[in-house]
Amino acid sequence: MNKREKQLVALSAVVGLALCAAPSASAMHVMEGYLPPAFCVIWGAVCLPVLAAGVVSIRRIAREQKKVLLLLAMAGAFVFVISSLKIPSVTGSCSHMTGTGLAAILFGVPATTVLGVIVLVFQALLLAHGGLTTLGANAFSMAIAGPLVSWGLYHVGEKLHFPKKLSVFLAAALGDLFTYCVTSLQLAMAYPSANGGVAASAVEFLGVFAPTQLPLAVVEGLLTMLVIMGMETYAMPELQLIGFEKEVKYE
Amino acid sequence: MITAVLAAFVIFSLCVGAMPVEAAGALGLLAGGLLLAFGRHSHSGMLVIDIYARRSRYFEWSPALKTAGCVLLLVLCVVSPSPWVPLALALILTVLTVAGRGVTLSHYLALFSLPAAFLLLSGLALLWDYVPVKEGVAAFPLWNGWLVITAEAQVRARLVMARALGAVSCLYFLSLSTTMPEILSVLRRAHVPQVMTELAVLIYRYLFLLFAAYHSMRDAAASRLGYSGFARSVRTTGAVYGNLLGTSFRQAGACFDAMESRCYNGEIRFLQREKPVTVPAAALFGGLAAGAVLGIFLAVRGGL
Numbered sequence: 001m002n003k004r005e006k007q008l009v010a011l012s013a014v015v016g017l018a019l020c021a022a023p024s025a026s027a028m029h030v031m032e033g034y035l036p037p038a039f040c041v042i043w044g045a046v047c048l049p050v051l052a053a054g055v056v057s058i059r060r061i062a063r064e065q066k067k068v069l070l071l072l073a074m075a076g077a078f079v080f081v082i083s084s085l086k087i088p089s090v091t092g093s094c095s096h097m098t099g100t101g102l103a104a105i106l107f108g109v110p111a112t113t114v115l116g117v118i119v120l121v122f123q124a125l126l127l128a129h130g131g132l133t134t135l136g137a138n139a140f141s142m143a144i145a146g147p148l149v150s151w152g153l154y155h156v157g158e159k160l161h162f163p164k165k166l167s168v169f170l171a172a173a174l175g176d177l178f179t180y181c182v183t184s185l186q187l188a189m190a191y192p193s194a195n196g197g198v199a200a201s202a203v204e205f206l207g208v209f210a211p212t213q214l215p216l217a218v219v220e221g222l223l224t225m226l227v228i229m230g231m232e233t234y235a236m237p238e239l240q241l242i243g244f245e246k247e248v249k250y251e
Numbered sequence: 252m253i254t255a256v257l258a259a260f261v262i263f264s265l266c267v268g269a270m271p272v273e274a275a276g277a278l279g280l281l282a283g284g285l286l287l288a289f290g291r292h293s294h295s296g297m298l299v300i301d302i303y304a305r306r307s308r309y310f311e312w313s314p315a316l317k318t319a320g321c322v323l324l325l326v327l328c329v330v331s332p333s334p335w336v337p338l339a340l341a342l343i344l345t346v347l348t349v350a351g352r353g354v355t356l357s358h359y360l361a362l363f364s365l366p367a368a369f370l371l372l373s374g375l376a377l378l379w380d381y382v383p384v385k386e387g388v389a390a391f392p393l394w395n396g397w398l399v400i401t402a403e404a405q406v407r408a409r410l411v412m413a414r415a416l417g418a419v420s421c422l423y424f425l426s427l428s429t430t431m432p433e434i435l436s437v438l439r440r441a442h443v444p445q446v447m448t449e450l451a452v453l454i455y456r457y458l459f460l461l462f463a464a465y466h467s468m469r470d471a472a473a474s475r476l477g478y479s480g481f482a483r484s485v486r487t488t489g490a491v492y493g494n495l496l497g498t499s500f501r502q503a504g505a506c507f508d509a510m511e512s513r514c515y516n517g518e519i520r521f522l523q524r525e526k527p528v529t530v531p532a533a534a535l536f537g538g539l540a541a542g543a544v545l546g547i548f549l550a551v552r553g554g555l
Contacts, residue, residue: 031366033337033418034373034411037330059446066515067507069446073453074461074503078496080454081461118451122458125426125434126298128362132322133329133418191377191407204376219485226489227496235497 029123029138030183032131039190044136047117050144054114072107076115079103080122083129098179101172102224104147105154106244112151116143141182150175168228173221180213181206261374298458300362300426307353309428312532318437320536321425327543328417333550334410336543337417343539344420353427366419370412377408431455436523449519457499464498465491 035043062069079099086096103112117139123129130138150171157167188202196203231239304310309317324344328337349356379398425434432455439448468491472478477487507515 029369031369031415031419032422033325033329033415034370035329037326040329055444055446058450059444062446066511067504069450070453070503070507070510071500073450074457074499075496076450076454077457077461078499080458081465081495082492085465114447114450118447118454121451122431122454124422125431126300128300128365128419128423128426131418131422133325187373187376191411201376204379205373208372208376222485223489223492226486227493230490230493231497234494235500238497238500 029120029130029142030134030186032124033133034131035134035137035186035190037133039186040133040136042136043134043140043186047113047136047139047144050110050113051117051139054110054112057110058114072111072115075103075107075111076118079115080119083119083123084127097220097223098142098146098176100142100147100179101150101175101220102227104151104175105168105171105224105228106239109144109147109151112147113139113143116147119143137183137186141179141186145182146175146179149178165225165229169221169225172224173217176217176220177213180209180217184209261371261378298462299358301430303354303358303427304430305353307348307351307428309351309424309532310353310430311526312428313526313528314429314433315437315440316528316532316536317425317429318434320532320540321421323536323540324543325418325421327540327547328414328421331414331417331543331547331550332410333546334413336546336550337413339546340539340543341413341417341420344417344424347535348420348424348427351428359423359427362423363419366415370415374408374412377411378404432521433523436521445518452519452521457503460502461495461499464502465495468494 058069058072079102082097082099084096100112100116103115107115117135120130120135120138120143121132124131124135153174154167154171157170158164162170184205185198185202187205188198191201192198193201193204324340328340331337345359348354349359354362378400432452435448435451435455438451439445472487472491476483478484
C-alpha cells in the first residue's frame with residue numbers, strides 16, 4: 001500500500017466506526033450557541049405565533065376546566081421524563097424518545113406546542129440537551145413540525161380506516177423522521193456548503209445523523225404504539241377524560 | 252469510546268493544514284483521550300444538574316442577575332465574529348463553575364459529553380465536503396470525486412465550535428447555580444404568560460413523582476427479566492411508559508382534588524427567599540460582559 005491508500009483505509013475505518021455505532025443520540029436537539037444570531041431570531045419569530053395560539057387555547061380550556069391544566073402539566077412532565085430515559089436501541093448507542101408524537105396524538109398540536117416549548121427549556125437547563133439561543137429552531141422542529149405531521153398522519157390513518165396500531169406507529173415514526181429532516185435542513189440553511197449550497201449541506205447533515213436517527217424513529221414508533229395499547233388496556237377512563245377515546249368512537 | 256475516536260478525528264480535521272500533521276494528530280489524540288477519560292453520559296434518571304445547582308456557592312446570588320447576566324454573555328458569545336472571545340469565556344466560566352464547588356471537574360466534563368456528540372457529528376458535516384475536483388488542505392478520493400477539507404470550512408468550523416463551547420459554558424454556569432423554580436420566578440417577573448410559567452412550575456414538581464414511579468416500575472420489570480433481549484425490552488419499555496402515563500393522570504386527578512379543597516383558583520404562588528443583588532456578583536458579570544464586548548470590538552477592528 002502506498003501512503004495515500006493507507007490514509008484512505010484509516011479514514012474509512014474512522015468514518016465507518018463513527019457511522020455504525022454513533023455516540024449518544026438524543027433526539028437531535030440543535031445545541032446551544034450553534035446557530036448564527038440571525039437564525040436564532042428568525043426561528044424564534046416563526047414559532048411565536050404558533051406558541052401564542054397554543055397559550056390562548058390552553059388558557060381558554062383551563063378557564064372552563066381547571067383540571068385540564070393539571071393533566072397537561074402531568075403530560076408535560078411525562079414527555080420530559082421519557083425524553084430523559086434510555087430506551088432499548090439497536091446500535092448500542094444511548095437513544096431517547098422525543099415523546100412529542102405521542103403528545104400530539106393524545107392532545108392535539110396547540111397544546112403540544114406549548115408543552116414542547118416548556119419541555120425544551122427544561123431539557124436545556126436540567127439535562128443540557130439543546131439550548132436557550134437555539135430554542136426557536138428546536139421548538140420549530142420538535143414542537144411544531146414533528147407534532148403537526150404526527151397529528152396529521154394519525155388522523156389521515158383514522159379516516160382511511162387503517163388499523164389503529166398502524167396509524168399510531170406511522171404517525172410517531174414519520175413525525176420523528178420529519179423532525180430529523182427539518183433539523184438537518186435548519187442546520188444546512190445556517191451553514192450552506194461552499195460548493196453545493198444548502199442542498200449539498202443538507203445531504204451531509206442528513207448523512208451524519210442518519211445512523212442514529214433512522215433506527216430511533218422505528219423504535220419511537222413501536223414504543224408509542226405500545227404506550228397507546230397499554231393505556232387502552234389499563235387507563236381507559238383517563239383516555240376518555242382527555243377526549244382521546246371519545247373522539248375515536250364517534251368517527 | 253466512539254465519541255473519543257470521533258473527537259480525535261474532528262480535532263485533527265480542524266487543525267490539519269494550519270500546523271504540522273504530527274501536531275494536529277497529537278492534538279486530536281489528546282482531545283480523544285480526554286473525552287475517553289471523562290465523557291460518561293449517565294442515565295441515573297436523576298436530575299443531577301438540579302442537585303449540583305443547590306450545592307453551588309453561587310446558589311446564594313440573585314437569580315435575576317444570574318439569568319440576565321448569563322443570557323447577555325450567551326448572546327455575546329453567539330454574535331462574536333472571532334473564536335477567541337467565546338473560547339476565553341468558556342475557559343473562565345468553566346473555572347468559575349468548578350470553583351463554585353457545586354460540581355467537580357470530572358462531572359462537569361461528563362456533562363459536556365452530550366453536546367460534544369452533537370458538535371462532533373455536525374462538525375464532520377461542516378468540515379468535509381464532496382467535490383468533483385481535488386482542492387483544499389486535505390483530500391481523500393471517493394468514487395468519482397474527492398472528500399476535501401478547505402481552509403474556509405476550517406475557519407468556519409472553528410468559529411462555530413468555539414461559539415457553541417462558549418455558549419454551553421454560559422448555559423451551564425446558569426443551570427449549575429440556579430434551580431428551576433428560581434428561573435421560573437424570574438420568567439414570571441419578566442411577564443412571560445402566566446399559563447406557561449404555571450404549567451412549568453407544575454411540570455417541575457411532577458417530574459420527581461414521575462421519576463420515582465418510573466424507578467419502581469422499572470425495577471419491578473427488571474427483577475422479572477423484563478429487559479432480557481431487544482424485543483422484550485421494547486415491549487416492557489412500552490408497557491412501563493403506558494402505565495406511567497396512566498398513573499400520572501391518576502395522580503394529577505388526586506392532586507387536583509387536594510388543591511381544589513384548598514381553594515385553588517387557577518393560580519399557584521410559592522414563597523421565594525429574597526436574594527438581593529450583591530457587589531461581587533454584579534462585578535463579575537459586568538466585568539465578563541465588558542471584556543467580551545471589548546474582545547468583539549477588537550476583533551471587528553483588527554480582524555483578530
